[in-house]
Each structure stands twice: as structure tokens, then as C-alpha cells.
Amino acid sequence: MVRETTAASKAFDVILIAILGVIALSCIFPLWYTLMVSLSEKSAAAAGIVRAWPIGFNLVSYQQIMRDGQFFHSFWVSIERVILGASLSFIVTVLMAYPLSKETKDLRSRNVLMWILVFTMLFNGGLIPLYQTVKAYGLIDNIWVLVLSGGLPMFNVILVINFFRGLPKELEEAALVDGAGPWYTLFMLFIPLSVPVLATITLFTIVGHWNEFFSGLVFMTKPDHYPLQTYIRQMVIQIDPSQMNTDAESLKRLSEISNQTLNAAKIFIAMLPILVIYPFLQRFFIHGITLGSVKE
Amino acid sequence: MKFKGLAFHYYLMLLPGYIWLVMFSIVPLFGILIAFEDYQPVLGVLHSDWVGLENFRYMFMLNDSKVIFFNTVFIAVMKIIANLIVPVAFALMLHELRLAVFKRWVQTLVYLPHFLSWVILSGIIIDVLSYTGPINNILSSFGVEPTLFMGKPTLFPFLVVGSDVWKEFGFNTIIYLAALTSINPSLYEAAALDGANRWQRLKNVTLPGISPTIFLLLILSLGNVLNAGFDQVFNLYNPLVYSSGDIVDTWVYREGLLKLQYGLATAVGLLKSVVGFILITCSYYLANRFTNYRIF
Numbered sequence: 381m382v383r384e385t386t387a388a389s390k391a392f393d394v395i396l397i398a399i400l401g402v403i404a405l406s407c408i409f410p411l412w413y414t415l416m417v418s419l420s421e422k423s424a425a426a427a428g429i430v431r432a433w434p435i436g437f438n439l440v441s442y443q444q445i446m447r448d449g450q451f452f453h454s455f456w457v458s459i460e461r462v463i464l465g466a467s468l469s470f471i472v473t474v475l476m477a478y479p480l481s482k483e484t485k486d487l488r489s490r491n492v493l494m495w496i497l498v499f500t501m502l503f504n505g506g507l508i509p510l511y512q513t514v515k516a517y518g519l520i521d522n523i524w525v526l527v528l529s530g531g532l533p534m535f536n537v538i539l540v541i542n543f544f545r546g547l548p549k550e551l552e553e554a555a556l557v558d559g560a561g562p563w564y565t566l567f568m569l570f571i572p573l574s575v576p577v578l579a580t581i582t583l584f585t586i587v588g589h590w591n592e593f594f595s596g597l598v599f600m601t602k603p604d605h606y607p608l609q610t611y612i613r614q615m616v617i618q619i620d621p622s623q624m625n626t627d628a629e630s631l632k633r634l635s636e637i638s639n640q641t642l643n644a645a646k647i648f649i650a651m652l653p654i655l656v657i658y659p660f661l662q663r664f665f666i667h668g669i670t671l672g673s674v675k676e
Numbered sequence: 677m678k679f680k681g682l683a684f685h686y687y688l689m690l691l692p693g694y695i696w697l698v699m700f701s702i703v704p705l706f707g708i709l710i711a712f713e714d715y716q717p718v719l720g721v722l723h724s725d726w727v728g729l730e731n732f733r734y735m736f737m738l739n740d741s742k743v744i745f746f747n748t749v750f751i752a753v754m755k756i757i758a759n760l761i762v763p764v765a766f767a768l769m770l771h772e773l774r775l776a777v778f779k780r781w782v783q784t785l786v787y788l789p790h791f792l793s794w795v796i797l798s799g800i801i802i803d804v805l806s807y808t809g810p811i812n813n814i815l816s817s818f819g820v821e822p823t824l825f826m827g828k829p830t831l832f833p834f835l836v837v838g839s840d841v842w843k844e845f846g847f848n849t850i851i852y853l854a855a856l857t858s859i860n861p862s863l864y865e866a867a868a869l870d871g872a873n874r875w876q877r878l879k880n881v882t883l884p885g886i887s888p889t890i891f892l893l894l895i896l897s898l899g900n901v902l903n904a905g906f907d908q909v910f911n912l913y914n915p916l917v918y919s920s921g922d923i924v925d926t927w928v929y930r931e932g933l934l935k936l937q938y939g940l941a942t943a944v945g946l947l948k949s950v951v952g953f954i955l956i957t958c959s960y961y962l963a964n965r966f967t968n969y970r971i972f
Contacts, residue, residue, distance in 0.1 A: 389873075389874060392772075392874065393773075393774065396769060396772055396773055397773070397775070397778065399769065400769055400770065400773060400778075400782050401778075401782075403766070403782070403786065404781065404782040404785040404786055405785075406842070407785050407786045407788060407789055407842070407846065408785050408788070410797075410800045410801070410804050411788075411792075411800065413800075413803075413804065413810060414799075414800050414803070417803070426808070427808065428806075428807075428808025428809060428810075428812070428813055429813075430810075431810060431813075471692075472692050472693045472696060473693075475689040475690070475692060475693060476689070476690055476692075476693035476694075478686075478689060479686035479687070479689050479690050480690070482686065486682060486683070486686070487683060487686050488683070493690065493694075496694075496697070497697070498971070500697055500701040500702065502953055502956050502957070503705075503949055503953045504701060504704065504705070504949060505704040505705045505706075505707045505708045505942075505945075505946070505949070506708075506928065506942060506945030506946060506948070506949055507925075507928055507929060507932060507933065507941070507945060508707065508710060508928070508932045508933070508938050508941050508942040508945060509704040509705070509706070509707020509708060509710060509942060510700075510704045510707070511933065512704075512707050512710070512717070512721070512938075513700070513703050513704040513707060517699075528696065528699075528700055529700060530700075531696070531697070531700045531701050532693060532696050532697055532700075532701070537693070538971055556682075561685070562682055562685040562686065562689075563685065563689075566689075587791050590793075591791075591792070591793030591794075591795070591796075592793075593793065593795045593907075594906075594907065594910075598933065609793050609795045609796070610795075612795050612796070612799065613795045613911065616795075616799045640803065643799065643803075644803070647796055647799045647800060650793075650795075650796055651792050651796050654791050654792060655788075658788060658791060661791065662784060662787065666850055
């Protein structure tokens with residue numbers, strides 16, 4: 381880089397740092413503000429006087445969550461779903477990408493199979509047919525619907541195919557000549573060589589499953605089965621008192637809904653797992669994205 | 677070199693993936709037939725009465741359909757434009773920044789919102805923009821009357837676009853930053869020797885260096901003209917802003933699943949899928965033609 385020392389250039393640098401600092405703060409402040417509201421007194425939050433620090437610091441809302449059985453229920457559903465979903469899609473993605481990365485002479489129907497894959501990635505029947513299909517399978521209110529209904533992560537398969545194709549062919553031939561079978565070659569050679577790209581797609585799958593709320597809302601009829609994001613949505617965002625009855629249970633929920641500090645605490649806990657894995661995620665994803673997505 | 681008997685293992689590896697594909701992508705495609713039926717869930721897809729194109733005719737008669745179509749395209753096009761300009765501008769600013777440590781900090785903070793769900797972020801955004809939230813607080817200290825941002829139909833589409841840009845600009849920057857690092861540094865040296873100042877170097881070296889990437893991403897984004905972002909709008913909107921915020925996907929959910937108009941909602945969804953499919957296919961074709969981009 382060429383260095384410049386003129387006064388104009390230095391002033392430019394200062395302005396640049398100021399602008400970028402403000403932009404970066406704008407990305408983090410709303411999250412910080414939520415944490416501060418969750419730590420503040422109810423009345424201060426309701427009056428809207430909380431800014432960058434908590435007013436009347438207390439942990440009441442977090443103690444309240446500790447007693448909220450439904451919250452933990454949903455938290456557990458989300459964890460279960462992330463574990464099942466991420467491992468299943470890892471296995472299936474790798475198993476699919478390996479044969480499809482071969483040439484047509486090794487796998488004759490490769491082009492047809494590839495075409496089916498791309499077509500289903502770009503075209504789908506929409507919400508109602510999916511709902512009717514899932515219902516016909518009898519999967520409503522089943523944890524597996526959360527894992528399976530999003531379909532195969534087709535874009536990940538294509539990413540891994542591209543990566544596998546970039547590996548040197550001689551390597552695989554040498555393994556096969558030495559008597560290794562295709563399964564051994566895949567698990568002992570290809571997978572270890574693809575750690576960056578596999579780590580990236582796995583982390584994205586984990587984040588995707590953790591963040592998904594809609595299948596929980598559509599396919600689960602009992603709040604007991606809601607994953608965390610669906611539960612949060614129902615508690616925090618959907619404020620529609622007209623739809624509520626006046627029985628005790630609904631009134632209790634209504635008073636909870638207006639409880640800003642409790643809602644803020646729920647939102648904060650729901651994003652905590654992402655904040656915890658984010659440092660690991662960040663190390664991988666920039667590398668992983670540039671590897672697979674845009675090629676010159 | 678050709679190895680015998682590998683194909684069998686390849687097909688075995690493909691089996692789980694294609695079973696998943698058939699069950700959750702291809703079988704639901706038959707549900708498209710619902711669009712041509714007076715669908716009764718009790719009778720099922722095969723035994724409901726056929727009505728031909730009646731659902732489509734009804735759809736074009738509805739006043740709703742013009743509104744939701746306009747909203748969808750309006751929001752999506754604004755998103756495409758804003759999501760192109762802001763990340764490029766941000767990447768250029770980061771590129772000009774000379775403090776490496778500060779740069780890393782800024783990057784870490786601006787990528788973060790991408791990984792949080794719209795459920796979480798909507799909860800936060802609704803709170804921040806609420807009547808007693810910090811934005812109204814700041815505005816009122818300048819003497820502006822507090823406004824209910826989330827209840828103003830004229831404002832809502834812009835809030836949707838703005839919050840989407842806020843969530844994604846950091847992440848979208850990654851690709852431009854990768855393109856920027858691949859510009860040959862000697863071009864800058866040569867330009868500096870010729871007496872070009874920072875602005876001239878930006879205009880004549882940096883911008884031409886990343887313009888192929890900008891062009892490619894623009895073409896690819898054209899396939900999304902009908903995708904205004906279901907998760908986001910669904911979590912942010914409320915009945916007050918249906919008139920300007922309702923998009924095809926949210927409408928299908930409300931009319932189809934909540935009001936049980938299966939045939940009509942499937943027809944609307946199908947039309948969106950078909951048009952979307954054509955748009956995406958065209959944009960991929962153009963990307964391949966002009967920039968040699970291939971997905972596999």
C-alpha cells in the first residue's frame with residue numbers, strides 16, 4: 381500500500397475511522413440495549429429511560445425464566461433439533477457429494493441426478509403442499525418434522541461437490557490402486573482434506589436450525605413442542621390481545637407479554653448460544669465462503 | 677483408470693439423500709394439483725373436485741393480489757439495490773482503512789447480526805422503535821413528537837429494507853473484500869507514481885478491480901425479484917401495515933393455512949414459484965454467459 385502523509389489524507393483517515401466506528405456501534409448497540417433492558421427494573425424499562433446502562437440493576441427477569449418450564453422445554457427441543465439436524469445433514473451431504481463429484485464415466489447417471497438436485501433446489505410446491513405432505517406422513521407434532529421438513533441443504537451439497545472436484549485426482553487413484561474401497565477413500569481421505577469447507581457448512585446448518593421458527597409454528601400444534609425461536613415469537617412479537625380469551629391462563633400470558641424486561645431476557649438468552657459459537661464460526665466462515673462460492 | 681464395482685457403492689451412498697429429496701421435495705410437488713382443485717382436506721388431493729383454472733381466475737379478480745404483488749416486487753427491488761450499494765461502499769471504506777486492529781474489530785461486529793434470527797432481531801427492532809424506545813427518546817430530545825414507527829404503512833417498507841440492509845451488509849461485504857485483496861498492489865504503486873491521489877486511485881484502480889464481482893452479484897440477485905423475505909416481514913409486521921407490508925408468502929400463510937383457502941393459496945404460491953424459477957434460471961444463464969459463473 382502506498383503511504384501518504386499530506387494533511388488532507390490524514391483528515392480523511394480520521395473521518396473514515398469515525399464513520400466506521402459509528403457503523404460498527406450501530407450493529408452492536410441494539411443487542412447491548414436488549415441486555416441492559418433485561419437487567420433493569422420493570423418500571424424503568426416501561427418508561428423507556430434505559431439507555432446504555434441498566435437502571436435499577438437486578439436479575440429478577442432471569443430468575444423468572446429459571447421458573448419458566450415452557451422456556452426450558454423449548455430450549456431443549458431446539459438443542460435436540462440442532463444435534464439431529466446437523467449430524468443428519470452432515471452425513472447425507474458428504475455421502476451425496478462424493479459420488480456426484482465423479483465424472484460421468486464413473487457414475488453414468490450423474491448428469492440426470494445432478495439435474496434433479498438443482499431442479500428441486502430452485503423449484504418447490506410451496507407451503508400448502510408441503511404441509512399436506514407432512515400431515516399425510518403423520519409427522520405433525522413430531523421432532524423429526526423440524527429436522528427433515530426444510531429438505532436437503534442442496535446448496536451445501538453443491539458447495540462440497542465443487543470442493544471435492546478441486547482435490548487432485550491422482551490422490552484418489554493412488555488410494556484405489558492400493559486397495560482402499562470407496563467408503564474408506566471418502567472417510568479417510570476426502571473428509572480430512574475438506575475440513576474447512578465441511579466445518580463451514582456444519583456451522584451454518586447449526587445456526588440455521590437454531591434460528592428457524594416457522595416449521596415449529598406450522599407443524600407443531602402444542603406449545604410444548606415449539607422450538608425456542610417459535611416460543612419466543614409467540615411470547616414476544618405476537619401482541620394481539622383481541623385473539624386472547626379472558627381465562628386466567630391467557631391473562632397471565634398477557635401480563636407476561638407486556639413485561640419488557642422479561643422479554644428482553646428471553647431474547648438475550650435465545651441469542652446467547654450464537655454469541656458463544658460466533659468466535660469459532662468467524663474463524664471458519666470467511667475462508668469457507670470464499671473457497672466455494674465465487675470462482676474466477 | 678477405471679475401477680470395477682465402484683458404481684454400486686456410489687449408488688448406495690446416494691440412496692439416503694435421494695430418499696430425503698423424494699420425500700420432502702418431490703412428493704410435495706404433486707401437491708401443486710391443489711391449485712387446480714376445490715381442495716377438501718377430508719377428500720385429499722386425488723378425490724377433491726377439479727375446478728381447472730378457477731382458483732387462478734379468482735386470484736386475478738382479487739384486489740389483494742395486486743397489492744401483495746406490488747408490495748413484494750417493491751420491497752424486493754429496493755432490497756436488491758440497497759444490498760448492492762451499501763456493502764460495496766462499506767467494503768471500499770474498510771479497504772481504505774489503515775489500522776489493522778480496528779479493521780478486525782469493525783469486521784467482527786458488523787458480521788454478527790447476520791447470524792441472529794429474524795425472530796430475535798424483530799423483537800429487538802420492535803422494542804428499539806417502540807413508542808418509548810431509544811429512537812423516539814433521541815428524537816424527542818430534538819423536539820420531535822414520538823411516532824409509532826411500526827404502525828405507519830408509508831414507513832413500513834422502508835423499515836423492512838433498512839433493517840435487512842442493517843442485518844446483512846457486513847456479511848455481503850465479505851465477497852467484495854475478497855475481490856479487493858486480489859487486486860494487484862503494483863497497480864496502486866504505478867498510479868501513485870503517476871501522481872494519482874487517493875480519490876483517483878479509488879476511481880481508476882479499486883472500482884474497476886471489483887466491478888466484475890459487483891456485476892456478477894447483481895445478475896444473480898435478479899432471480900430474487902419475488903423474494904421479499906418471508907421471515908423478516910412475517911416477524912416485523914402487524915395488521916396496521918398489511919396494506920404496504922403484506923407480501924406473497926405472508927399472504928399465502930394467512931389465507932391458506934389460517935383461513936383454510938388451500939386451493940387459492942396454492943395457486944398464488946405456484947404462480948410465484950413458476951415466475952421465480954424462470955427468473956432464477958435466466959439470471960444463472962446470464963451470469964454464465966457474461967461472467968463464466970457456474971454453480972457446479
